[in-house]
Amino acid sequence: MLTSPDQRATYEVDWTGRFRGHTPAVVRPASTDELVAIIDACRRTHVAIVPQGGNTGLVGGGVPLGDEIVVSLRRLTTVGAVDTSARQVTVGAGVTLADVQNLAAAAGLRYAVDLSARDSATIGGMIATNAGGINMIRYGGTREQVIGVEAVLGSGQIVSRLGGLLKDNTGYHFPSLLCGSEGTLGIVTAARLRLVTQHAHRATALVAFRTVVDAVAAVSMWRSHLDTLEAAELFLDAGLQLVCRAFDLSPPFTSPWPVYVLVEAADHVDPTEALGRAVEASSGMADVAVAGDEKGRRALWRYREDHTLAINTLGPPHKLDVTLPIDRLAEFMKVVPKAVSEVDRAAQTWLFGHVGDGNIHVNITGVGRDDERTDERVLTYVCELGGSISAEHGIGTAKKQWLHLNRSPAELSAMRAIKVALDPVNILNPNVLFA
């Protein structure tokens, strides 16, 4: 248990610096039994808990904004042997994504979800947020990878199904329920994960376009022609310039273009030619840079992955992670910056994201930490277009006041009923998800 201000400090503030709270103590169980004891004590004394993994969450859900105690799961780092015939592995909730990726690679396999916070994000946190990431278009998100979970519910009971059965229709499916539950129903202690093929060949290109409409149309075309497509990530020239300035990188092209899509395919045979043909067939394509080797690939990915870090150099942003129906995406990207500056002329909008699955990250800088007028404008507009106010980061505390825009009264009441059943004393993340 950590109680001194120095020890608590990094657990009390989120990755962006926007959400800062206070905790009387950080408790760090090393086993499921220790966690049960913590939950029992909190239930008896009505002390609220914020579960925390790698603290890379971006919706203020993992920090103690209401003086909760923080239960850090980072010591739950047991890893099982990779079962290569079942293509599965069991890991503790505190194991980082990078460690799971390395474990799978050492066995000739791969963990299908990837995101740039891989060195810190934990499997427990990724399950709690149902993390999406850059390979969703090929493999799905976290929910699709979780075959079984072990968790301690708010009631203090342990649910554990780590046997690895792929077919198991015996009632409610706890892995699905806990994926995306944001620490409000139970604390995940371990998970049985699906692993996928590690392809020997990979082709990566950065494609420049003249318009967002062209870029979105090209991605849809690539998706229907290339089964090997793993990633299609969009960013704009303003974001690219910011990343280049922040990290002193040279731009990828001699002249700038309005829109860029980073595209990657992987296969047992070299997919470069097939990818090249698909890219060349795209209308509105202005230029293309192809990675020749792993070093070149990493260099291209930096332009996309470093957006989050670069935007943070401008001060804590407001992060709105949304999905749109694909046919409304281009319209949304055109309208949103104008709509934001109509609300606040000092605000600057940054748009980038996982265009293949319709997920755009709207980052807004230059607005006050607690001034939520621009958030409200964007999220209302998303819902008018039939989109979701959270594609992959969750609702957390940041977006809970707008959950009703996406969920009907009947859905909200069913969700609350589940919460009450599994966490009857309301000790697990009481400030998250529900307004």
Ligand code: FAD
């Ligand atoms: P934390 O931040 O510690 O917690 C997140 C939430 O889960 C909180 O509500 C917390 O209470 C709860 N929680 C944590 N551990 C547990 C547990 N064991 N049991 C129950 N509840 C728990 N997200 C994406 O989806 N896709 C991306 O591409 C992506 N890229 C990112 C890039 C960067 C640079 C950063 C900083 C973040 C990114 N994220 C992305 C967001 C973040 O990495 C994910 O939400 C991740 O799943 C959080 O994992 P964590 O271990 O850091 O969780």
Ligand code: 2HG
């Ligand atoms: C990403 O896709 C992450 O890079 C972070 O989900 C998005 O910084 C963001 O808003």
Ligand code: ZN
């Ligand atoms: Zn993302």
